[in-house]
Amino acid sequence: MNILKPAAVIGTNSWGSALYEKAIRGSVVDEATIKAAVNKAIECDLLIFDSARDYGFGKGPKMIGELCPEPIVLSSKYTPVTKYKKGQVKESFDKDLKDFKRDKIEIYWLHLPNGIEENLAEIIELYRQGKIEHIGVSNFDLDECKKAKAVLEAAGIPLYGVQNHYSLLDRTWEENGLVEWCMENDISFWAWAVLEEGILAGPARKEEKFSLMKAIFSRRRKKLKKLYALMQKVGERHDISIAQVAIAFVANKGIVPVCGCRKPYQVEELCTAANVKLTEKEMSRLQEASDALHVRILGADMFRFAVSGGNKKK
Numbered sequence: 530m531n532i533l534k535p536a537a538v539i540g541t542n543s544w545g546s547a548l549y550e551k552a553i554r555g556s557v558v559d560e561a562t563i564k565a566a567v568n569k570a571i572e573c574d575l576l577i578f579d580s581a582r583d584y585g586f587g588k589g590p591k592m593i594g595e596l597c598p599e600p601i602v603l604s605s606k607y608t609p610v611t612k613y614k615k616g617q618v619k620e621s622f623d624k625d626l627k628d629f630k631r632d633k634i635e636i637y638w639l640h641l642p643n644g645i646e647e648n649l650a651e652i653i654e655l656y657r658q659g660k661i662e663h664i665g666v667s668n669f670d671l672d673e674c675k676k677a678k679a680v681l682e683a684a685g686i687p688l689y690g691v692q693n694h695y696s697l698l699d700r701t702w703e704e705n706g707l708v709e710w711c712m713e714n715d716i717s718f719w720a721w722a723v724l725e726e727g728i729l730a731g732p733a734r735k736e737e738k739f740s741l742m743k744a745i746f747s748r749r750r751k752k753l754k755k756l757y758a759l760m761q762k763v764g765e766r767h768d769i770s771i772a773q774v775a776i777a778f779v780a781n782k783g784i785v786p787v788c789g790c791r792k793p794y795q796v797e798e799l800c801t802a803a804n805v806k807l808t809e810k811e812m813s814r815l816q817e818a819s820d821a822l823h824v825r826i827l828g829a830d831m832f833r834f835a836v837s838g839g840n841k842k843k
């Protein structure tokens with residue numbers, strides 16, 4: 530696996546807390562199944578697992594520490610939501626190390642564009658101590674990315690990546706030039722929520738368990754009928770599922786899909802989908818079909834409410 534150009538990344542935000550899993554995902558997955566998913570990821574060479582302190586109400590990182598030995602590569606984040614206080618990043622980072630049972634975190638992200646200079650200064654210090662290998666930013670707009678890149682470059686460190694929302698249903702960061710800027714500057718663009726809370730996995734099924742997210746978006750989901758039909762058709766041509774078409778769409782853009790996986794079949798599907806080559810015609814038909822619907826689920830600006838100061842717009 531090439532850490533600079535991973536085919537896909539395993540998302541873990543629903544790991545570790547039965548309460549979170551039940552509310553957000555509608556079902557609790559037992560530890561043995563998650564462990565089987567980890568083993569499948571190792572077998573598939575999908576070695577990067579993405580986390581953050583608050584995942585699974587704080588239990589996600591602990592579960593990673595229990596279930597994810599090397600060669601798994603860890604990605605975690607510092608989430609600046611309060612006024613900057615010296616040492617806050619280090620404190621959170623040290624908790625991560627303890628939970629992960631590791632002495633370093635390969636990829637570390639500043640989760641929100643708050644206190645960019647101060648928080649990056651602490652991350653740079655950890656990088657210099659050899660505790661971080663790559664530094665990225667998440668939920669940053671283009672100007673904020675440029676600022677972060679300049680701060681890092683002044684310290685002689687390249688910006689590794691940008692981790693923002695992106696899916697077949699919402700290509701805001703591509704439309705406003707951020708994805709292109711990343712490509713031009715050899716900066717990896719990771720897309721979170723490529724399946725939009727599972728809604729891009731296909732129409733609602735009778736056996737589907739109730740979950741808060743699916744309930745919130747159920748009306749919008751009904752409007753996706755035509756898109757599902759097209760995804761099904763494209764999928765049949767490549768022998769992949771509707772969910773895999775959503776993943777393949779992102780991967781074929783040169784974007785790294787980060788997909789929430791708790792089950793072995795999901796890891797296997799992610800691995801296959803990330804390597805499927807869609808034709809230009811398929812890509813443009815999917816894009817046109819999605820644009821025509823004007824349906825948004827999570828949205829690129831989802832976390833802008835948490836950005837301090839006057840810069841809340843994306």
Ligand SMILES: NC(=O)c1ccc[n+]([C@@H]2O[C@H](COP(=O)([O-])OP(=O)(O)OC[C@H]3O[C@@H](n4cnc5c(N)ncnc54)[C@H](OP(=O)(O)O)[C@@H]3O)[C@@H](O)[C@H]2O)c1
Pocket residue numbers: 539540541542543554555579580640667668692693720721722723724725726727728730772773787788789790791792794795796798799
């Ligand atoms: N940087 C950020 O601010 C940020 C924000 C949000 C998320 N993230 C990262 O991005 C990751 C992905 O986001 P996410 O987990 O919220 O959403 P997601 O990957 O878009 O969707 C996860 C949902 O898709 C379902 N699913 C996964 N693989 C599937 C498959 N092959 N077929 C059918 N359904 C499938 C899951 O089902 P089950 O319910 O059955 O498991 C789950 O309900 C997170 O885990 C996290 O690491 C980052």
